Amino acid sequence: MRVKLRFFFISGLLCGFAFLIIHFVGIIHSNILLEVGLEQNEQGQYYIAEVDVSSEGYKQNLREGDILVAVNGIPIEKVDGSLRYGNLTQVQSIELLRISKEGTLTAEHYDIKNKSSVYHTFTQLVVPGATFVFLAVLSLLLYRRKRGERAAELLILFFLLVGVTYFAGYASSRSDLIGRITMTFLLPLIPLVFIHFLQVHLKRFNVLFLSSFLMKVFYGFAILIGMVTTFSLVIYSWDRSLYSFMRLIIIGLFVVGILYSIFKLLYVYINYRSTALKSMLKIMLTGQILAFTPFILLSAVPIAFGVDLIPYEITTIFLFLMPVTYFYLLTAKQLFDIDFAFSRFKYDLFIAFIPALMIVVVLAIIQSRPEYDWIKWVQMFLVVYLSITTFLFFKEKIDPYFRPKLVHELHHYQGSLERFSKQISKVMKISDLEAALNKEINEILPVNRSAFFEIDEDKNLRSPILDDSGQEIHLEFVSQSPVLKVGEVIQLQQGILLVIGRHKKSVHLLWIDHKKNHIKMNMDELNWLNTIANYASIVYENLYLIEGLIEDLEAEMKKDQHGAPWVLRLIFNLSENERRKLAADLHDSALQDQLIWLRRLETLISDHEISTEILPELLQIKEGLLDVIYQIRETCNELRPPLLREAGIVKALEILFEYAQLQSNYTISFTSSPIGELSDELVIALYRIVQELLRNAGKHAKANQIEIELDQKEHLYFRYKDDGVGMNIVDIKESFQHMGLSGIKERVASLEGECTFNSEKGKGLEVIIYLPTTTFVEEKNRGGDDDDTYLVG
Helix, strand or coil: CHHHHHHHHHHHHHHHHHHHHHHHHHHHHHCCCCCEEEEECCCCCEEEEEECCCCHHHHCCCCCCCEEEEECCEEHHHCCHHHHHHECCCCCEEEEEEECCCCCEEEEEEECCCCCCHHHHHHHHHHHHHHHHHHHHHHHHHHHHCCCCHHHHHHHHHHHHHHHHHHHHHHHCCCCHHHHHHHHHHHHHHHHHHHHHHHHHHHCCCCCCCCHHHHHHHHHHHHHHHHHHHHHHHHCCCCHHHHHHHHHHHHHHHHHHHHHHHHHHHHHHHHHCCCCCHHHHHHHHHHHHHHHHHHHHHHHHHHHCCCCCCCHHHHHHHHHHHHHHHHHHHHCCCECCHHHHHHHHHHHHHHHHHHHHHHHHHHHHHHCCCCCHHHHHHHHHHHHHHHHHHHHHHHHHHHHHHHHHHCCHHHHHHHHHHHHHHHHCCCCCHHHHHHHHHHHHHHHCCECCEEEEEEECCCCECCCEECCCCCEECCCCCCCCCCCCCCCEEECCCCEEEEEEEECCEEEEEEECCECCCECCCHHHHHHHHHHHHHHHHHHHHHHHHHHHHHHHHHHHCCCCCCCHHHHHHHHHHHHHHHHHHHHHHHHHHHHHHHHHHHHHHHHHHHCCCCCCCHHHHHHHHHHHHHHHHHHHHHHHHHCCCCHHHHCHHHHHHHHHHHHHHHCCCEEEEEECCCCCCCHHHHHHHHHHHHHHHHHHHHHHCCCEEEEEEEECCEEEEEEEECCCCCCHHHCCCCCCCCCHHHHHHHHHHCCCEEEEEECCCCCEEEEEEEECCCCCCCHHHCCCCCCHHHHC
């Protein structure tokens, strides 16, 4: 039963609105708006008291002071409708008496041409008609999407009330009784229905906008005022002062209702500005202010006080913002970022003020000059065109300076990128990278959920998509690009996809759910996501490179034979780098500290009288410090040979031989041809080989005489020969666990050289080495990399 009553009520309401629209269109189309005000003189005659020179009445020869005799062929004393409310409306012909220049009355007859101008037809029929159609379409779409929701039904009623009242205003200006009654009833109801909608809509978010009791009181008061006003219009329709008073009350109620809704929205916004409802309330408040403020301040209030400041045909255009705003709020899953729009708008207002002022000043100067009109138009065009071009040019220059100061979110994003770049510099695993990326996104863009996953080049999932809580997510996406690019953002019905890395045939994606405040991503946020995705992609590539390198190393280490030259070279380079760092640390820390303590001890001994019992002990401590300093220096020289790069391999070996002969019982015979420039790797490798051979000669071989030759032709030739105890060649173990003769063989192999050991027990040891002096040949199993030294700094 209730469903049927509801159906009949809605059907009757729609039929009533349709009837009113048809009636108002007929009244507006068939009756021109003369805009002529009438009053009665002492003799009871009606005369024209007010007619503007721009009105249709003035254009049809009606003048102030004309005394009306008959309207539409009916004597004036028998006319009612045409003179209602002191206005001359619905007129086809008119007979009047006009005072001539000589002061005599002359009879005049005029046929009124009820044909509106293009301007009036457009503003009073086309615009209201388009508005009503637009509101009706929005209502239909809203009904289809939100059928059964009370908030949607109230918003539809609000749309229809606005559309009907728009037409009723123009019919009312033509003294149409139905139009006047419709205005008095519906105009106060418009803000009430809107407030009722806000109450129901915000209740879904647990926001109390207005109590139900107060809502009923407001409805009752508005209906009572409408009934009283209607009664006065029907009974006392000819009383212009009464109608003006009632019109002031109706407009006042409308204005108060709109201002009250704005005030309540502002109050709610202040209380909830720190919650997720902030953006929604801000959009509602902005739409409300922009829609009604121009009409209220520039048209309604001035008209109520008898001032026509700006025609309401212009200010009512802003009312379009109202239905669009709330239709968007009810149907959109995500809201646009109004704070982002406001920040950009404030910035644009700031930088546009000075050029706008300059343009106005220049145009004022042009207008004051006595040139022809067409010359002024050319001058104004050139000024505006050149000013805009100049402004756009300088805007690019001043943006980097002013924009970060006025748009504070830019600091937020910049700080995030700096923080993220520091975090990923310590990342060693893909899981750590994804954790850092997820943390940063949740700090900058608080989102409901996110998930990392991979797809292949055919966009097939490699594994199920799981969010932070382990819940599986089902996504369907279609990319416009045939190849997904790093940093690309793909919009989905539920969140977005961000391409954060590519590796061979795999694409790494990050799914980001809607933000918690239901706001769409703005351009700054999208640019930030693009940048952070590019940062992440670089780390992905490096991690995959390191993983591949480790796999290759492990594979090489598991082989029975020698490892690949690039692997050996990498290991030796790592070793040399560590030796260099250790030597620098010893020299800059331990050695310097020892020298400081030595200087203090020497100062103590020389500047103070010390007893003969303590002095020998202090001198012994001094000698001990000198020994420690000497040992540290020797260790540093061993770790990082002095003058190796500066003096060249030959000079460095000569210094090494002098020192070795002082420390050992053997003598060294060294011959060398001129040696050209060699690579650092080759020089340090040859130096380490000689060190190892001399160490072996002193500890194991017990040699007395050592011969060393060095020559350079197509290859670098090196020969070592001693007279030691010798050994069996098969006893040389190929291992990385010690740096013996097998270590020499590995060093030579790392440089792609040849090494030969000749020895027998009791006959000494001979080592012959050939090393290439040109650039190392690329290894096929490395996939085309030219050099490995960058991996070790």
